[in-house]
Amino acid sequence: MRVVIADDHKLILDGLRRALEDDGGFEVVGQTQTGTEVISLVSETKPDLVVLDVRMPQMDGLACLDEIKGRFPDVKVVMLSASTSQDLVDTALRRGASAYVIKSIDPTDLPATLRQAAAGTVISAVGTAETAAPGAKAAGLTDREVEILGALSRGLSNDQIAKELWVTQQTVKFHLTNVYRKLGVRNRAEALRKAFQLGFVESPLYADDD
Known part of the structure; x- marks a missing residue:
């Protein structure tokens, strides 16, 4: 471009x-x-x-x-x-x-x-x-990080998220690493549970992969 x-x-x-x-x-x-x-x-x-x-x-x-x-x-x-x-x-x-x-x-x-x-x-x-939800803002998450968490809660894979957001899989992984650090969790399942508890994803879809 x-x-x-x-x-x-x-x-x-x-x-x-x-x-x-x-x-x-x-x-x-x-x-x-x-x-x-x-x-x-x-x-x-x-x-x-x-x-x-x-x-x-x-x-x-x-x-x-x-x-x-x-x-x-x-x-x-x-x-x-x-x-x-x-x-x-x-x-x-x-x-x-x-x-x-x-x-x-x-x-x-x-x-x-x-x-x-x-x-x-x-x-x-x-x-x-x-523009981020109050719980997300308190956790220090950016709009993009919240967007990726929302995509995870819909069951999307890293590859699917990358295609939906027009970014590379490496960028998705980079954001997820930051999300895990900010939320004090180790993987996406724990991140989704925490995000659900904080109120900025509607449904915690407990995925087991990282």
Whole structure:
């Protein structure tokens, strides 16, 4: 997937590029720290998707979003921001963004989010702990970790979860390892029992495999 990335902080740009290149399924065809350069980059490189910071000098992300959707309607746009304001999320999605990603997102979750956005799935705020269930938040679990626990409670295997969430099996195992550590358990059966007790899965399907 061909991607243009734009953020006014070089550290964020470098992190985005590294996360996408490490995944192996993306080619970063352009990057910039200013809003005014985004449109020319999109015109020159013809990307499939643009990852766009909301706050940028010279031309902010929402203005860039309007310009991209007006001139290049087939290009998907994912907004990136440190803000969790619901008004800002709603505004970005209403104006044509395919996803709104909080900068606190786990870098390993970013490629899957971009794939979902490119596939036409409109996503709300991704990467904010506020959307997790209270018990999950207290346990320190991320939205993605809760999502994987929910998939486990439906009886899905690691391979099935990977396909459903558009991630690799290795990524699923990575998240499960973190879940086990945070919940103080040793395997998925114990994790599901604990998640059920804490109230963020509806049914504990006691699987015996790890």
